[in-house]
Structure formats: structure tokens, C-alpha cells
Amino acid sequence: MFFYKRIYTLILTFIIALNATSQSNNKAIPLKVILSLIEKQNNVNFNYTENILNTIKTTAPAKQLSLKDKLLYLENITDLSFENIDDKYINIFNKKSKKNIEICGYVLSEKDNCPIENANIHFEQAKTATTNQMGYFSFKKENETSFTISHIGFASKKITIAEILKTNCFTILLSPLVTELQEIRSNYFLASGISKSDGVFEIKPKKFGILPGLIEPDVLHAMQQIPGINSTDESVSSINVRGGTHDQNLFLWNGIRMYQTGHFFGLISAFNPYLAHTISIYKNGSSAFYGESVSSVVSISSNPQQTDNANFSAGINMINADVYSKFKITKKAFIEISGRKSITDFVETTTYKEYYNKAFQNTSITDFYNNQNINYSSNKKFGFYDITLKYFQKIGTKNQLILDLITISDKLRVLQKASNNNYASSEENTIYQKNYGGNLSWKIKWGTKNTTKINTYFSYYELDGAKNNAQDDQLLKQENKVLDLGFKLENNHIINSKLKFNNGYQFNEIGITNLETINNPKFYRKTKEVLRTSAVILEGIYTDTISRIYCNAGIRFNYIYNFKKYNIEPRLQFNYGLSTHLNLEILGEFKSQNSQQTIDYQKDYFGIEKRHWILSNNSTIPIQKSKQLSISLSYSKHQWLFIFENFYKKVTGITSQSQGFQNQLEFLKINGDYTVIGTEILIQKKINHYSSWISYTYNDNNYDFPTFNPTKFSNNFEMNHVISWAAMYDKKNLKIALGTRWSSGPPETTPVNNIINPANPLLNFNKPNNKLLSSFFQINLSSTYKWESTNGIQYKLGLSLLNILNKKNEINEYYKISALTNTVEDVKTFSLRRTPNLSVRIQF
Structure with missing residues (x-):
């Protein structure tokens, strides 16, 4: 009985509940409540304005209905329209105002x-x-x-x-559509870590792969692999870009103009190869913010984009040892220090001996030895070092302060003695070369569109030489000093996503002193010159990656206070992608230069550093001016890269003493110009870990000296044909590079004959640069291997071999009258012989 009562109670309760539910469903409730229930039931979102729902009440649709039927039900019993978007969002409109x-x-x-x-x-x-x-x-x-x-x-x-x-x-x-167009940028040019973009070659040492003969990312040696850049005497202190002299190149280190670029008298770069973050090289089409050069621009920047982690590295090779350290002071500040010093104080390696023989051949130092044959002794001391310091500080979120300091120094002392019977002679040569520099940079970020950079710098260069001949009681001293002070203001404005506008102002004051003294007979000559210049710079940059157009057009207004003279220099970089793989590039520039290096006598500074800096006087030493235009086509597809470039370059206002003549023009002081027309071709292919390239350069380079007869003849730095080839293997930790270089010889001037009247010893020359030296050919090899220990220390081993075949390449030839026999003496200078080098490096 009790069991049946329980069943009856449950059935009655179910009927009451069902009835209650039915009554609830038929009861009108606010529409907002109904929409909230549907959102939970069907996982959707309703969008509406409050005013169209506030007064509406209705009965809820059945839960088991589909979303579409629920919306249709509500639309039929209300004056509303329900717009279903992907069963996720439902927009509610008043049917009368939906279209408004x-x-x-x-x-x-x-x-x-x-x-x-x-x-x-x-x-x-x-x-x-x-x-x-x-x-x-x-x-x-x-x-x-x-x-x-x-x-x-x-x-x-x-x-x-x-x-x-x-x-x-x-x-x-x-979001901007970022497309790294192959026709505008070649990310792999010659080797990893080298790229070409908008006429600019960029080298990033930290990403640098390997090139033949190089085991370090040495910028001044690496840039000579680029077509159109050569050195007729294998020296980084004599780099010729499209036929120009070394002093016509502008070398900047963190905004500081450097007047000394090499150690060991040009055989080693003066810039620590493990320091720089980015090196930019312009053969043509440089920015209007670069002045004081009529040839190339080499800008070395060690400024990082952020205060990355601290690190330390050290290395040694057969010439020098170096150390680098970077450590944080705070989260927004760090200090970076590097130092490098020659090891010749401790050991004379095979590499050092080959460099020494190359640097001092046919100088007064070797001439002394060649004139002695009995009891000869020599005590030489040579050394160099360079030190850099960087202080980086972020101030807030918009300001950045950077201080850069650099010191470069070379010192040579050679004491020579000889005796023959009862005759004794001795000679002491000393030479000091140094370059100090500092730059204080302040960058202000005003917002997302505007930034300002303020730089103030100084550069001090000094070359001192002394020659003491004890036998003749004669002491000769020479000095060349340069003090360069500069200030630069640069403003960058982003107009829109395609257009940028830059403007700025630059002031420079350059003072140069030259001194020469002799005690017997007494002679004293000292000159000091100061030149002040100002420049206003305007530059517009247009970039459209869709249309494949890049254009950088600038103009530089120079004013020279001393001469009260204006000079206008337009600049242009233009790139157009003819197709996805084919690119057209047009570069042009007008530039000027107020300082240059000159040679008074070939034996100045003992024939090692014959050049000293002087300033233009706007008359006998004119302002050098250049104009250049180049047009190139580049094709890049399937890891192939083809570049074909033609160029025209003319430089006016050169002096004969700046060109290093060793013929009938050696002692003349005349002015003229030179014109170069040339072609540069590069073919490059990369297959997985292998890459190879071959380049060819042709140039026709001629002087024009109107007051000399003949007026036109070949340039001293003309190299009609240059062919380079390299093959490289780069996989994981192993890198190998093998390369060759062939070039036609530079010109020389031969004497008319070898017969000279002893009573009147004079040299009679043929037409200047009437003959070419023998062609140059060299094969170089380099390899590096690196590995990492379990504690995170990285090791790197490098090996290079220059001139594998030990070929005796003649790089210079001139003629002089022998003081002993009054006959013509043929003097030849040769390149480096087979030279090995080995390096070891650690980093952590």
C-alpha cells in the first residue's frame, strides 16, 4: 500500500511541474532575457542598441528549436529584423530604421x-x-x-x-606589406654577411662568412673583393675606387673622419675587425650627409640597436693579439672596450718577416743595407696598437647618448751600423704615426615620425719622422699634423608610409700643420692652414615596394668661409624593379673635397709613408670636384645573381704631386683632372653550402694636364682588366674559400735610352705611362673552424695562405740615376711572397 502511495505522489508532482513550465513558456518576459537565454543555448552573440529593446516583452521560443527557427519566431512576433552572421554574431535592427x-x-x-x-x-x-x-x-x-x-x-x-x-x-x-625584393636587395653578395641594397654595400662582421685569403672580417681587405675596388700595391693605405687615390675616399668610424687607415704601413687594417656591427660602402650615389670626398665613402658603425648581453672574446694571430669586452652597467647602459697590439715585441713570425720585407723594400732603410757589404748590423723595433671605447646610455624612452673614443698608433725605430776597413757609418730612422678620435652622439626620438641626431667629433692625426746620420752629423725631422673638428645635426621625418624627409646642418674646421727641419745645413719650414666649411643638407626618400620603386634624392649646399665660395652637390639613388627578378639601378652624385695627400719627395718619411695632408688654397691647390653616373642591371633568381654596371667618373682639381709620379712629372706642380669610363660584371651562384662567383672589371682611366705636353695619358692607377674568381664552402662550423685574382699591370714610364752623359746625368723619359707592367696573378686560400665546449665557450681556429704559388708579382717599377755609377738604375717593387697566417680565438 505504501509503495503505491509513493508512485502516485511522484506522478502528481511531475504533472504539476510540467504545467508550471507550460505556463512559464507562455508568459511574456523582457526580450533581453530571452536573448540572453538564446546566447547560452546556441553560443552566439547579439548586437543591438538598448533603445530598441527596452519596452519589448514576449514569450520565449521553445528550447528545442533551431537557431534559425528561434530568430524567425522572434522576427514574426516583433517589429525587429535579425541578421545572422556565420551563426556567431546576430545584429538586431528596427525594421523601419535598418537602412539608416x-x-x-x-x-x-x-x-x-x-x-x-x-x-x-x-x-x-x-x-x-x-x-x-x-x-x-x-x-x-x-x-x-x-x-x-x-x-x-x-x-x-x-x-x-x-x-x-x-x-x-x-x-x-x-600592416605595411613588407616584401624583401630580390631585385632591390641582394642579401648574399660574394659571401654571407655582405649585402647590396640601393647602391650600398653592407658588411656585418658578426655574420661574415669567409673570403679567399681572409680569416678575419677585415673591412678594408674585404672591400677589395668588390668589383671596381682595388689596391695597386696590396696596401689598405692605398685603396683605389674606380681609379681614384686613397685620400679621395672618406673613411668614417662612428662618425669620426679617420686620416690613418692602416697598421704596418698599410698591410693591416687599423680597425678592429671584431668590433664593427655594420660597414656601409658607397662607390657612387652616397647620401648628401657625406661630404669631403670625391671618390668612395666607407662608414664603419659599431653602434648596436639594443643593449644586448655582455660578452668577451680574445684572439691571437701571427701578427697581433686582441681582446674585446662588453658589459652592462645598468639595464639601459653598457661599456664596450677593445684593444689590439702587435706581437713583434716578443716574436718575429714568418708572417711578420714577409710583411716587413714587403713594406720596406726599396726604401732608405733597405738602401742603407744594400750600400754596405762588411760588418753590417741592424737593430729594429716595430709595433702598433689600437684601442676603442664606447659608452652607451638610454635616457628614458626617447633619448640615447653614445660616446666613442679611438686610438691608433704605429711606431718604427731602425738603427743601422756598418763598417768597411777603417770607415764606419750609422743611421737611425724613427717614424711615429697616430690617429686619435672621439664622437659624442645624442639621438632624440620625438615621436613615431620624427627623430633628431646630434654629433660632435674631433679627429687628430700626426705623422712624425726623424733621420739621424751620425757620420754626416745630420738630423732631419718632418711632421704632418691634422686637427679636424666637426658638428652635425640630422633630422629625420616620416611623412607617410612611402615618403621620408631628412634635413640637417654640418660644420667642419680642419687645421693642418707641416714642418720640416735640418740641422746641417740649417733649414726650417713650417706651414699651418685652417679651413672652415658649413653645409646644409636636404634629402627625400621615396619607397614603394609594390611598384618596386626606391628613390633617394638629396642635395648638399656647401659654403667655404675662407674663400667665400658656395658649392652645390646633388645626389641620387634610384631603383626600379622591371620585373620580379630584374632590377634597374641609376646612381649619380656631385661631390667635392678640400683636403688631400701630396708627395713632395719620394723619400719623405724614408719612402714608407711618403704622403702628407695639405689643404686647398683655391689657386695652386684647387678644390677637388667629382661627378659620377652609373647605370646597372641586376638579375636574381634561383640563387643566381648577375650584375652588369657601366659608369662614368670625372674628377677635376687634382695636383700632380698627389698622384705619386716617378717620372718627368715627379717634381712638377701642375693641376689637371682624370676621367674614368668602365664596366663591372659579377656572376654568382649559390648551391646549398657551396657558392662561387666571378667578377670582371674594365676601366679606361686617363689624365688631362692642360699645361703639360702631352696633355692626356694613362692614369697611374689604371688597371684595364681585373678578373677575380672564388669558390667557397660554408656548412655549420667549417668554412673554406679558394680564390684567384688576375689583373693587367699598372702603367710605368720608361727612359728613352740607358746611355747617359756622366758629366751631365739626366734621365730622358718617353711619354708618361707609355708601358704596362707584367700582369698580376695570385691564388689565395683560407679556412676557419669553430666549435663550442659544454660550458658555452666558443673556439675558432683560422688558417690562411696568401700567394700559394709564391709568384713574384711586380707592382711598381721606376728609374733613377745611380749615385755610384751615374747610370740608369731600374728599381722594381714586388708583392707579398707566399705568406701564411694562423689565428686562434675564444668567445663567451
Whole structure:
């Protein structure tokens, strides 16, 4: 009985509950409550304005109905329209005012928040709209559920209207369409870590692979692998870019102009190869912010983009040892120190001996030895070092302060003695060469569109030489000093995603002193000159990656206070992608230079450093000016790279004493110009871990001295044909490079005959540079291997071999009258013989 009562009670309870539910479903409740229930049941979101729902009450649709049927049910019993978007978003409109809803917004660049004008708004029904100058757009909503925004140079973006209905006027950010176009940038040029972009060659030592004969990322040696850049005497102190002299190149280290570029009298670069972060090399089309050069620009920057982790490295090779350290002071500041010193104080390696023989052949130092044959002794001491210091400080989020200091020093002392019977002679030569520099840089970021850089720098160069001949009681001293002070202001403005505008001002004061004294007979000569210049710079940069156009057009207005003279220098870099793989590049520039190196006598500074710096006086020493134009085509596809470039270059205002003549023009002081027309070709292929390239350079380089007869003849630095080839293997930790270099010989001037009247010993020369030396040929090899220990210390071993075949390449030849026999003496200078080098390096 009790069991049946329990069953009856349960059935009655179920009927009451079902009835209650039925009554509840039929009861009118606020529509907002019903929508909330549907959102939970069907996982959707309703979008609406509060005023159209506040007064509406109705009964809820059955839970078991589909979403579509629920919406249809509500639409039939209300005066509302329900717009279903992908079963995720449902827009609710009043049927009477649905067509009056206005959608508006702003389209901006995600990179710099600049308004994007003429952006296209596309709808599914083919209706379109565009943005105005402020990036604003608006339209009346009809049946659209989404639209797409697009603009050239930006990634398109699809917008769902349901996403923005709750916002009165929304902002849309478009991402710039970044395409690293192969026709504009060659990320692998000759070797890893070297790239070519918009006429600029960039070397990043930290990513540097390997080149033949190099085991270190030495910028001044590496740049000689680029077509059009050579050194007729294998010296980094005599780099010739498209036929120009070394002093016509502008070398900058962190904004400091460097007047000394080599150690060991040009055989080793003066810049620590393990320090620089980026090296930029311009053969043509340099920025208007670079002045004081009529040839190339080499800008070495060791400024990092961020205060990365501290590290330490040290290494040694058969010439020098170096150390590098970087450590943080605070989260926003660090100090970077590097030092390098020759090891010749401790040991004379095979490499050192080959360098020494190359540097001092046919100088007064070897001449002394050649004139002695009995009881000869020599005590020589040679050494060099360079030190750099960087202090980096971030101040807040918008300011950055950098202090750079550099010291470069070379010292040579040679004491020679000889005796023959009762006759004794001795001679002491000393030479000091040094370059100090400092730069204080302040960068201010005013916002996303504007930055300002302020630089103030100094550079001090000194070359001192002394020759003491005890037998003749004669002491000769020579000095060449340069003090360069500079200030530069640079403003960068981003106008929009395609256009940038830069402007600035630069002031320079250069003072040069030359001194020469002799005690017997007494002679004293000292000259000091100071030149002040100002420059106003304007530059506009246009970049459109979609149309494949890059254009950098600038102009530099120079004013020389001493001469009250203006000089205008336009600059141009233009790149156009003819197709996805084919690129056209046009570079042009006008430049000028007020300082230069000259040679009074070939035996100045004992024939080792014959050049000293002087300033223009606007008359006998004119301002050098250059104009250059080059047109190139480059093709890049499937790891192939072809570059074909033609160029024209003319430099006016040169002096004969700056060209290093050793013929009938040696002691003349005349002015002229030179013109170069040339072609440069590069073919490169990379296959997995292997790469190879071959380059060819042709140039026709001629002087024009109007007051000399003949007026036109070949340039001293002309190399008609240069061919280079290299093959490299680069996989993981092992790198190997083998390369050859062949070039036609530079010109020489031969005497008319070898018969000279002893009573009147004079040299009679043929036409200047009437003959070419024998061709130059060399094969070089280099290899590096690195590994890492379990405790994180990295080791690197390097081996190089220059001139594997030990070929005796003649690099210079001149003629003089022998003081002993009054006959013509043929003097020849040769390149480095077979020279090995070995390096070991650690880093952590």
C-alpha cells in the first residue's frame, strides 16, 4: 500500500511541474532575457542598441528549436529584423530604421599611425568607398555583413560589421606589406654577411662568412673583393675606387673622419675587425650627409640597436693579439672596450718577416743595407696598437647618448751600423704615426615620425719622422699634423608610409700643420692652414615596394668661409624593379673635397709613408670636384645573381704631386683632372653550402694636364682588366674559400735610352705611362673552424695562405740615376711572397 502511495505522489508532482513550465513558456518576459537565454543555448552573440529593446516583452521560443527557427519566431512576433552572421554574431535592427545605420571609421598605418589616404572599401555587393586625407570613411549600412579595406603597400584586412557596431567610429590599422625584393636587395653578395641594397654595400662582421685569403672580417681587405675596388700595391693605405687615390675616399668610424687607415704601413687594417656591427660602402650615389670626398665613402658603425648581453672574446694571430669586452652597467647602459697590439715585441713570425720585407723594400732603410757589404748590423723595433671605447646610455624612452673614443698608433725605430776597413757609418730612422678620435652622439626620438641626431667629433692625426746620420752629423725631422673638428645635426621625418624627409646642418674646421727641419745645413719650414666649411643638407626618400620603386634624392649646399665660395652637390639613388627578378639601378652624385695627400719627395718619411695632408688654397691647390653616373642591371633568381654596371667618373682639381709620379712629372706642380669610363660584371651562384662567383672589371682611366705636353695619358692607377674568381664552402662550423685574382699591370714610364752623359746625368723619359707592367696573378686560400665546449665557450681556429704559388708579382717599377755609377738604375717593387697566417680565438 505504501509503495503505491509513493508512485502516485511522484506522478502528481511531475504533472504539476510540467504545467508550471507550460505556463512559464507562455508568459511574456523582457526580450533581453530571452536573448540572453538564446546566447547560452546556441553560443552566439547579439548586437543591438538598448533603445530598441527596452519596452519589448514576449514569450520565449521553445528550447528545442533551431537557431534559425528561434530568430524567425522572434522576427514574426516583433517589429525587429535579425541578421545572422556565420551563426556567431546576430545584429538586431528596427525594421523601419535598418537602412539608416551609418558605419564610419579611420584607417591608419600600423607602423607609424599615419592616416592612409585613398584606401579602398570593398563590399560584397560591389559597392565601394574610399578614405580621405585623414583616413576617414563612412557609409550607410544596407545588407552588408562585412567589407574589405585595401591599399597599395599594405596588407588587406577584412572587417565584420558585427565586430564594430558597438563602436561609434572605430579605428582600423593596416600592416605595411613588407616584401624583401630580390631585385632591390641582394642579401648574399660574394659571401654571407655582405649585402647590396640601393647602391650600398653592407658588411656585418658578426655574420661574415669567409673570403679567399681572409680569416678575419677585415673591412678594408674585404672591400677589395668588390668589383671596381682595388689596391695597386696590396696596401689598405692605398685603396683605389674606380681609379681614384686613397685620400679621395672618406673613411668614417662612428662618425669620426679617420686620416690613418692602416697598421704596418698599410698591410693591416687599423680597425678592429671584431668590433664593427655594420660597414656601409658607397662607390657612387652616397647620401648628401657625406661630404669631403670625391671618390668612395666607407662608414664603419659599431653602434648596436639594443643593449644586448655582455660578452668577451680574445684572439691571437701571427701578427697581433686582441681582446674585446662588453658589459652592462645598468639595464639601459653598457661599456664596450677593445684593444689590439702587435706581437713583434716578443716574436718575429714568418708572417711578420714577409710583411716587413714587403713594406720596406726599396726604401732608405733597405738602401742603407744594400750600400754596405762588411760588418753590417741592424737593430729594429716595430709595433702598433689600437684601442676603442664606447659608452652607451638610454635616457628614458626617447633619448640615447653614445660616446666613442679611438686610438691608433704605429711606431718604427731602425738603427743601422756598418763598417768597411777603417770607415764606419750609422743611421737611425724613427717614424711615429697616430690617429686619435672621439664622437659624442645624442639621438632624440620625438615621436613615431620624427627623430633628431646630434654629433660632435674631433679627429687628430700626426705623422712624425726623424733621420739621424751620425757620420754626416745630420738630423732631419718632418711632421704632418691634422686637427679636424666637426658638428652635425640630422633630422629625420616620416611623412607617410612611402615618403621620408631628412634635413640637417654640418660644420667642419680642419687645421693642418707641416714642418720640416735640418740641422746641417740649417733649414726650417713650417706651414699651418685652417679651413672652415658649413653645409646644409636636404634629402627625400621615396619607397614603394609594390611598384618596386626606391628613390633617394638629396642635395648638399656647401659654403667655404675662407674663400667665400658656395658649392652645390646633388645626389641620387634610384631603383626600379622591371620585373620580379630584374632590377634597374641609376646612381649619380656631385661631390667635392678640400683636403688631400701630396708627395713632395719620394723619400719623405724614408719612402714608407711618403704622403702628407695639405689643404686647398683655391689657386695652386684647387678644390677637388667629382661627378659620377652609373647605370646597372641586376638579375636574381634561383640563387643566381648577375650584375652588369657601366659608369662614368670625372674628377677635376687634382695636383700632380698627389698622384705619386716617378717620372718627368715627379717634381712638377701642375693641376689637371682624370676621367674614368668602365664596366663591372659579377656572376654568382649559390648551391646549398657551396657558392662561387666571378667578377670582371674594365676601366679606361686617363689624365688631362692642360699645361703639360702631352696633355692626356694613362692614369697611374689604371688597371684595364681585373678578373677575380672564388669558390667557397660554408656548412655549420667549417668554412673554406679558394680564390684567384688576375689583373693587367699598372702603367710605368720608361727612359728613352740607358746611355747617359756622366758629366751631365739626366734621365730622358718617353711619354708618361707609355708601358704596362707584367700582369698580376695570385691564388689565395683560407679556412676557419669553430666549435663550442659544454660550458658555452666558443673556439675558432683560422688558417690562411696568401700567394700559394709564391709568384713574384711586380707592382711598381721606376728609374733613377745611380749615385755610384751615374747610370740608369731600374728599381722594381714586388708583392707579398707566399705568406701564411694562423689565428686562434675564444668567445663567451
